[in-house]
Amino acid sequence: MRVGLDVGGSKTEGVAVASDGSIIARVRRNTGWGPDAVVETILGVVADLGAQLGADASGAASLDLGDTVASALGVQVRVDNDVRAAALGAAVLRGGSGSIAYLNLGTGIAAGIVTGPEAGHGARRQAEPGTVWRGARGAAGEVGHISVDPAGPVCRCGQRGCIEALAGGAALAERWGRPGTHPVGDIFEAAEAGDPLALTLRGELARGVAAAVRILVLTTDVETVILGGGLTALGARLHDDVRRELEAVAEASVFLRSLALAERVELLAPGSPAAAFGAALAGAPEEGVLIHG
Structure with missing residues (x-):
């Protein structure tokens, strides 16, 4: 084992x-x-x-x-890196075929990319669990520190308007500035009650995640972007916000509409052990591992 x-x-x-x-x-x-x-x-x-x-x-x-x-x-x-391990685990647990990007929405923002037609699995067949794309220096998927708003909030990396500064859990909690065990959940609740700051932060979260999805698809053309990490406990509220943002941006672009970005985003199943499972798969022998659902 x-x-x-x-x-x-x-x-x-x-x-x-x-x-x-x-x-x-x-x-x-x-x-x-x-x-x-x-x-x-x-x-x-x-x-x-x-x-x-x-x-x-x-x-x-x-x-x-x-x-x-x-x-x-x-x-x-x-x-191995936890997000890359989670990407591998998420690809296998999801099943099917084709490439995926796993976008981790937690304290920070980062992605793991699994390439190749064997990103999924079939019942009791010998298969590779997929190939994690690492890049020349291991920085593939570090989308959190791409600036999408030069006038936006300062990121911990020193830039302004990074995706992580807009959508990272730590950055949102700091900007919210109110005590609470689950500050991002509190932001969503307050936004639904009409709080102006909460509405701004919730909107920026959706904008940041949608930007990350666009970047991942436009640079790697993965079939699916799977959203995971602690912030996905928000469930359909987060998913719907991101889909609406992607659809709104695509309205002005025939090219973006042709990519059907909103349809390529999925949420990782709640409570999924994707990272731990991916870590186990990453330690498999070179000849592959027998995988089934």
């Missing part, structure tokens, strides 16, 4: 994947603070997976962990 882990600032999720590509165990823990606590969290998740399966963690063939964790577990280790 293989184990994949999605290590985030607030939670760490792990999945165990059998040789046929099916997820056979899943665990989530809060991520500890500091290097030692992060490693302890990872080891705890792996131990919990082993306990669920009645197996010792040292029996895993590969894990997507750092060198420190590798020495603690005594297994092979592979590390």
Whole structure:
């Protein structure tokens, strides 16, 4: 079996994947603070997976962990970017064929791109889970720091009007400036009540995400853009806002209308373990992995 882990600032999720590509165990823990606590969290998740399966963690063939964790577990280790891992996992979990871009809407904004006709999977057939496009220096998909409004808010990268400054969760929370556990959700609620600042921020969120979708399609011509990340907990409200923005921009352009951008956007299923699953797939042997639904 293989184990994949999605290590985030607030939670760490792990999945165990059998040789046929099916997820056979899943665990989530809060991520500890500091290097030692992060490693302890990872080891705890792996131990919990082993306990669920009645197996010792040292029996895993590969894990997507750092060198420190590798020495603690005594297994092979592979590390990858979380958004790229999620793109791979989302492509396989979605099924079908064709290229996809996974646009992660969280604290920041970034994308992973999976190319090739085998981005999906079929029932019990030998298949590659897809190829993640990394670019010459690993920067492929870093759409969050493309400026789409030179007069817009200052981004943490130093530019103005970056997609991340308009649509990133951290930037929105800072500009909202009001206490709350879920500030972006609060923005949507306040916007529905007519709050002027909330209406502005909600509109800029849709504008930023729509810009990212256009850039991904116009530069890579992927078949589908899958929206994932924490902000997609907003569900249909976010999806509908983005689709309306894409349709509004396309009204002035025959070319953009021909691309049917709004129809190419999908939401990742709620609670999907795409990143952890993708991490497990990324650790598969070079000859491929048997994948089925």
